[in-house]
Amino acid sequence: MSAQSRHAFSDLGTVAYCPRQLYYHRQHDTDRETPPEVEARRELAFRYPEFLRPFEDSDPLLDCPIALSPTQYRTNLSCASERLDCWGALRRPAERDVLLEGKECRGIAHKILDLDSPVPSLVFTGAPPDRGVWQPHSVRAVAAAKALAWERSSPVERAFVEYAAHGVIREVTLTTRRKAMYREAIDAIEAIDGPPARVDNDAKCEPCEYRSECGVETRSLRSLLGLG
Numbered sequence: 001m002s003a004q005s006r007h008a009f010s011d012l013g014t015v016a017y018c019p020r021q022l023y024y025h026r027q028h029d030t031d032r033e034t035p036p037e038v039e040a041r042r043e044l045a046f047r048y049p050e051f052l053r054p055f056e057d058s059d060p061l062l063d064c065p066i067a068l069s070p071t072q073y074r075t076n077l078s079c080a081s082e083r084l085d086c087w088g089a090l091r092r093p094a095e096r097d098v099l100l101e102g103k104e105c106r107g108i109a110h111k112i113l114d115l116d117s118p119v120p121s122l123v124f125t126g127a128p129p130d131r132g133v134w135q136p137h138s139v140r141a142v143a144a145a146k147a148l149a150w151e152r153s154s155p156v157e158r159a160f161v162e163y164a165a166h167g168v169i170r171e172v173t174l175t176t177r178r179k180a181m182y183r184e185a186i187d188a189i190e191a192i193d194g195p196p197a198r199v200d201n202d203a204k205c206e207p208c209e210y211r212s213e214c215g216v217e218t219r220s221l222r223s224l225l226g227l228g
Contacts, residue, residue, distance in 0.1 A: 009107025009122075009143050012185045013136035017204060019188045024210035026192075041065050041125035045110065045164040048091050052077055067127065067165040076167035084169060089113035090121065090160065102147025104186060109144045113160070118152055120144040121160035128163040133170050135181060137161050141172040142182040 014022040034042075044051075050060055051074060061070035068076070081087045093111035100109050100120070109120035122141055128134075133141070141159040149156040159172045172178065205211050 006102065006104060006106040007143075007186065007189050009105060009140045009147075011189060012105060012143050012182070013140045015188045015192075016136040016139040016181065016185045018208070019192060020214055021208055021210060022189070023192055023194075024213060028210075037065065038125050041165045042110065042123045043164075045121075045123040045162045046093075046096065048077060051167075052081065065165060066167070068167070073167040080167070080169045084171070086113055086115055086119070086160075089115055089119075090162075090169065093121070094118070100144060100147035100151055102143070102150040105143045105147055107140070107144065107147070109148065110162075111160075112148070117154045117156060118148055119156060119158055119160065120148050121162055123162045123164050125165050126163065128166055128168045128170065133161045133172060138172055138178055139182050139185045142174055142178050143185075145172075145174055146182070 011022055014025065044064060044066065047060075047064075051064075059070050061073055066073045080090075084090065090111070090113065094114035095112040096110060098109045098112050100106060110123040111121035113119040113121060120141070122137070122144055124137055132138075138161075141161050145156040145159040148154075157174050159174075160169060161172055162169045205214070208214070
């Protein structure tokens, strides 16, 4: 498989969320350049030592684009530092913003951690779920781990997902279930040759920029009438 035909981590995440959304994205060739506000939040993941360091005057978090109060944010980071065995590597990654070229997929790992073997970490700027990570993020984390393993010829059995604006860090182990979700995403991308079926969860449609074109409101009305 050539580099051009490898699937982007972002496409895998999108298709895991909604295959139809990826279809419309490709139809419109939507620009995915990272907005400045997202870059600013992502940068928080590289400032953890600063945020946990004692301060005398102004709290550095007061001027940062965090989604919580400085106290709660710092509490989350402190919990992560006590819970994770790789806290030092997360604070000071061996590499950052590395393009990984795997057998099936390619994309950016925001951090490469130098542990017993290299481990990728991906940084997201939205809110985390109460437990674990969102499915699209899980799929992207598995993709990054597989791409890193392929590129470095070294087994990678875990990855990390960082919700930078919330100070929350979650470990993603490559379980059989997560690998199956990754495989389903690969298969879903390669099966797209027209509009895929609409998702059953209409809540996913609320923030989608293609909602009106997708016709989800018509589908919902038919469902309410027992016709869909």
